[in-house]
Amino acid sequence: MKKQLVFILLAFSLFSLVSVAADNEVATLRDQTKIEDQKKPEIIPKVINKDIKRKRNYPMQPPVIPHTIRNYEVNINNNKCMTCHGRQRTEESQAPMVSVTHFMNRDGNFLAEISPRRYFCNQCHVTQLDAKPLIENEFVDMHSLMKKRNSAEK
Amino acid sequence: MKKLIKIGWRTLRSPSGYYSLGFLVLGGFIAGIIFWGGFNTALEVTNTEEFCISCHEMENNVYEELKTTIHFTNRSGVRATCPDCHVPHKWTDKIARKMQASKEVWGTIFGTIDTREKFLAHRKTLAQNEWTRLKANDSLECRNCHNFDYMDFTEQSERASQQHSDSLATGEKTCIDCHKGIAHQLPDMEGVEGW
Numbered sequence: 001m002k003k004q005l006v007f008i009l010l011a012f013s014l015f016s017l018v019s020v021a022a023d024n025e026v027a028t029l030r031d032q033t034k035i036e037d038q039k040k041p042e043i044i045p046k047v048i049n050k051d052i053k054r055k056r057n058y059p060m061q062p063p064v065i066p067h068t069i070r071n072y073e074v075n076i077n078n079n080k081c082m083t084c085h086g087r088q089r090t091e092e093s094q095a096p097m098v099s100v101t102h103f104m105n106r107d108g109n110f111l112a113e114i115s116p117r118r119y120f121c122n123q124c125h126v127t128q129l130d131a132k133p134l135i136e137n138e139f140v141d142m143h144s145l146m147k148k149r150n151s152a153e154k
Numbered sequence: 155m156k157k158l159i160k161i162g163w164r165t166l167r168s169p170s171g172y173y174s175l176g177f178l179v180l181g182g183f184i185a186g187i188i189f190w191g192g193f194n195t196a197l198e199v200t201n202t203e204e205f206c207i208s209c210h211e212m213e214n215n216v217y218e219e220l221k222t223t224i225h226f227t228n229r230s231g232v233r234a235t236c237p238d239c240h241v242p243h244k245w246t247d248k249i250a251r252k253m254q255a256s257k258e259v260w261g262t263i264f265g266t267i268d269t270r271e272k273f274l275a276h277r278k279t280l281a282q283n284e285w286t287r288l289k290a291n292d293s294l295e296c297r298n299c300h301n302f303d304y305m306d307f308t309e310q311s312e313r314a315s316q317q318h319s320d321s322l323a324t325g326e327k328t329c330i331d332c333h334k335g336i337a338h339q340l341p342d343m344e345g346v347e348g349w
Binding site for chain 2: 050073083
């Protein structure tokens, strides 16, 4: 009797597992395309290349890159970004200089060169694509929140 | 034997004494076509991408790097092959470059850059050779395709059109001054102007 019960329970749990796997709702890059089918690739959006500065969503936000950076090398040998945004280069390029925080080491001391921890620009700064957001962004910045509260208080 | 050499020498000294003028003229003409044609055909064979990447030094290093760039694949399908940028099109310049390239044959035979490590160690020298050449001829190989007179600045991004109409138009700078590393990866740029 006990053995039978265990068997039934086991079978039931196995069945439920299988059914869960069948209608897997987890969104993947393949969008539940059958394994034997090839999904039609999405159109690759273009990088925005207008050279116009974007508003930052909060004061500490790393500014986004308003131009293409295809094949820009940032590696042990070179940093292509610094050929315009480096301190010595900004007069000629008229590009914004990297912020002074980039010269600070983790103890807050200023170095003569870009600190190694800030060397890889793309860790924080990214280009923007000419694409619709995949999900709606509900971010509200502090400024708007305060404005709202102040007007409510009045 | 001695007699044979004597005859040969006499024929060379005054061929018209032994062969008819028509034969000599016609023969010379035909031989000229064959030699000149053969020479140019052989020259053109060394001017193909297949020839360049038949050496693994080229195929595994610079060609692999080229593949990721816009000069290899792009929206319109026009691409640059090795000789388009690295061999001058004008005949005299081409011959001069080919004579220089005989050093590259030496390099191949003695394996100057036959490993990735050796190649990377030499990369700066190699790159500088090309930069010097392009700087000296006002980026001629770039301009073979990218003709300044037909550049539509309105189609360029604002930044690009400004720099092209300032520095490039006045001749103060040439293509290679800014566009280094567009087809291959860069060496360590320490000490290079503008870096």
